[in-house]
Amino acid sequence: MTAAQRGHQVVLFERQAELGGQFNYARKIPGKEEFNETLRYYRVMLEKYAVDIRLNSKASVEELVTFDEVVLATGVQPRQLAIPGADHPSVLSYAEAIREPQRVGHKVAVIGSGGIGFDVAELLVNQVPTALDINAWCDEWGVDLEINQAGGLKAPQHPASAREVVMLQRKTSKPGKNLGKTTGWVHRASLKQHGVTMLAGCEYLQIDDQGLHIRHQDTVQVLAVDSIVVCAGQESVRDLLGPLEKAGIRVQIIGGAEEAAELDAKRAIEQGTQVAAAL
Amino acid sequence: MTAYPHIFQPLQLGPLTLPNRVLMGSMHTNLEESPNGFARLAHFYAERARAGVGLIVTGGIAPNPEGAVFHGANALIDDSQLAEHRQVVDAVHREGGHLCMQILHAGRYAYSPELVAPSAIQAPINRFTPRALDSDEVEQQIADYVRCARLAQQAGYDGVEIMGSEGYLINQFICQRTNQRDDQWGGSFENRIRFAIEIVSRVRKAVGKNFALIFRLSMIDLVEEGSTHEEVVALAKAIESVGADALNTGIGWHEARVPTIVTSVPRAAFTQVTQKLRSEVTLPLITTNRINMPEVAEQVLAQGHADMVSMARPFLADPEWINKAEEGRADEINTCIACNQACLDHTFAGKLTSCLVNPRACHETELVVTPAAKIRQVAVVGVARRDLRQP
Numbered sequence: 001m002t003a004a005q006r007g008h009q010v011v012l013f014e015r016q017a018e019l020g021g022q023f024n025y026a027r028k029i030p031g032k033e034e035f036n037e038t039l040r041y042y043r044v045m046l047e048k049y050a051v052d053i054r055l056n057s058k059a060s061v062e063e064l065v066t067f068d069e070v071v072l073a074t075g076v077q078p079r080q081l082a083i084p085g086a087d088h089p090s091v092l093s094y095a096e097a098i099r100e101p102q103r104v105g106h107k108v109a110v111i112g113s114g115g116i117g118f119d120v121a122e123l124l125v126n127q128v129p130t131a132l133d134i135n136a137w138c139d140e141w142g143v144d145l146e147i148n149q150a151g152g153l154k155a156p157q158h159p160a161s162a163r164e165v166v167m168l169q170r171k172t173s174k175p176g177k178n179l180g181k182t183t184g185w186v187h188r189a190s191l192k193q194h195g196v197t198m199l200a201g202c203e204y205l206q207i208d209d210q211g212l213h214i215r216h217q218d219t220v221q222v223l224a225v226d227s228i229v230v231c232a233g234q235e236s237v238r239d240l241l242g243p244l245e246k247a248g249i250r251v252q253i254i255g256g257a258e259e260a261a262e263l264d265a266k267r268a269i270e271q272g273t274q275v276a277a278a279l
Numbered sequence: 280m281t282a283y284p285h286i287f288q289p290l291q292l293g294p295l296t297l298p299n300r301v302l303m304g305s306m307h308t309n310l311e312e313s314p315n316g317f318a319r320l321a322h323f324y325a326e327r328a329r330a331g332v333g334l335i336v337t338g339g340i341a342p343n344p345e346g347a348v349f350h351g352a353n354a355l356i357d358d359s360q361l362a363e364h365r366q367v368v369d370a371v372h373r374e375g376g377h378l379c380m381q382i383l384h385a386g387r388y389a390y391s392p393e394l395v396a397p398s399a400i401q402a403p404i405n406r407f408t409p410r411a412l413d414s415d416e417v418e419q420q421i422a423d424y425v426r427c428a429r430l431a432q433q434a435g436y437d438g439v440e441i442m443g444s445e446g447y448l449i450n451q452f453i454c455q456r457t458n459q460r461d462d463q464w465g466g467s468f469e470n471r472i473r474f475a476i477e478i479v480s481r482v483r484k485a486v487g488k489n490f491a492l493i494f495r496l497s498m499i500d501l502v503e504e505g506s507t508h509e510e511v512v513a514l515a516k517a518i519e520s521v522g523a524d525a526l527n528t529g530i531g532w533h534e535a536r537v538p539t540i541v542t543s544v545p546r547a548a549f550t551q552v553t554q555k556l557r558s559e560v561t562l563p564l565i566t567t568n569r570i571n572m573p574e575v576a577e578q579v580l581a582q583g584h585a586d587m588v589s590m591a592r593p594f595l596a597d598p599e600w601i602n603k604a605e606e607g608r609a610d611e612i613n614t615c616i617a618c619n620q621a622c623l624d625h626t627f628a629g630k631l632t633s634c635l636v637n638p639r640a641c642h643e644t645e646l647v648v649t650p651a652a653k654i655r656q657v658a659v660v661g662v663a664r665r666d667l668r669q670p
Contacts, residue, residue: 008655
């Protein structure tokens with residue numbers, strides 16, 4: 001968008017049927033409905049600045065050699081588990097779970113307690129999108145807008161949970177430690193209100209018809225769950241990089257394709273803007 | 280003909296005639312303490328004033344060093360500092376905007392070992408325990424507010440906003456939760472609000488009529504032993520009687536265990552709290568929290584919840600919010616998604632505030648988007664994920 005705003009002639013190749021990448025997952029999480037606005041903004045501005053958008057199209061090296069500049073924003077793919085039974089039918093990637101939550105059973109283990117693990121858990125336990133309903137939200141958090149008592153507090157009513165969820169992580173640190181400083185406590189409190197349990201310091205052993213086998217505090221146990229959702233990070237997608245470099249094309253890589261360690265829309269947008277401002 | 284007739288109706292706020300009903304609310308950006316920070320702040324605010332923001336309130340400036348939000352954060356205490364403030368004021372005035380300086384004393388929220396408060400009760404979100412002020416020191420604190428307001432007037436600001444909410448010093452005097460004094464500044468409700476009343480009253484006397492005075496009043500504390508609604512009403516009336524020009528809304532103390540501004544809070548969730556005061560006072564009331572799009576602001580105003588809306592983060596996300604709304608281009612607004620990732624999370628980590636959806640925010644002088652010198656063919660290759668194990 002920034003490149004086109006500056007007058008460049010921009011073609012945007014998108015392999016999927018819709019623009020937005022990881023934002024299309026975020027916007028489906030209860031409490032993250034605002035992400036729809038960002039997608040709307042880019043849709044409108046890309047049209048305004050006449051960006052040539054080619055959906056469902058994988059750019060080929062032959063096509064790309066004809067451009068003056070190539071920016072790779074090919075993003076990430078979810079990392080898969082490498083344990084016996086990782087291909088068991090009960091296992092889903094976070095992308096699958098978010099796109100098709102109806103495939104997720106009643107008892108669920110979420111592997112990985114980073115930002116995506118928290119988001120997936122939120123999606124799986126929520127029945128009412130309280131961010132869209134002031135009264136339901138006030139009940140959940142114990143807010144009395146009539147201020148009948150000092151401070152405007154009332155007894156919170158914890159909502160019924162749609163599923164029984166246990167969140168696991170390999171690290172021994174507090175789950176959600178790396179969430180945002182001013183927002184992490186809200187996510188932790190919300191999941192606690194929905195009865196989500198969290199286990200840190202887990203070793204994942206195998207998956208079979210019994211469920212997920214883990215070692216936790218030196219004890220081997222089986223979590224008898226219906227579904228296992230893998231939120232164990234992601235890997236950069238840059239299979240175009242080698243061929244493009246071989247063809248002698250100068251390429252700039254931004255966002256998750258450059259560094260996938262933590263999904264980071266902030267860095268991706270910043271890098272995109274900086275690269276475009278310098279073209 | 281605008282689609283938002285209530286937003287684009289002029290408002291008289293004390294001596295100020297404002298073109299619309301939107302206030303750009305106070306945000307600490309950390310530029311206040313950065314090298315060349317005031318020059319950069321001038322660009323940041325001027326860009327917003329140029330695009331139609333009628334009234335801006337600056338980030339909180341302390342009336343004395345012990346009241347600063349963290350050790351070394353900006354305090355306006357003498358006239359050697361006026362020149363840097365004038366840079367910002369002049370830049371906003373050149374664009375036709377108005378600028379009020381917020382006076383914020385953090386009290387027991389100050390992240391520094393010198394912190395002071397009505398009583399020596401540690402805040403659950405601070406590792407430092409405050410020292411209780413003695414009666415003379417309370418008088419000195421009030422004098423510091425007055426000095427700060429006079430300096431702001433000398434710097435050319437159009438007014439001040441006195442921060443009385445969010446659990447900061449004034450709010451700490453008002454509520455029993457943090458005020459266990461037994462002198463004239465504690466005990467009864469009349470004594471607990473005396474600090475707020477004296478500040479507003481003496482500031483008004485010092486600055487005269489032709490200077491806007493906004494008081495930010497905590498209308499729902501969201502903590503135990505917070506104010507009752509009757510106390511909020513009584514305080515609002517008392518503040519009105521000593522010369523404030525408008526009341527801005529404060530929602531929740533920082534230590535509240537209720538989220539008040541994150542994205543999962545419903546839009547305009549708290550505006551009815553402001554509305555409850557409308558029949559009690561005649562001052563213009565400003566409401567706030569999770570108002571991010573013109574249709575939301577318009578509805579809040581049309582419903583009569585307030586006379587004006589305050590938005591802070593939405594002006595990080597899009598400096599041109601006002602112009603786009605006024606020109607019927609609301610779909611071009613880069614919306615604040617209330618993620619906090621590049622604003623508040625940065626501020627608390629000691630980094631410069633910016634915005635996830637607008638990385639130019641507070642980097643106006645560095646990340647400059649200009650027309651290209653030579654037009655190029657650019658290919659951007661988007662998401663090529665292969666995340667589905669297709670059956």
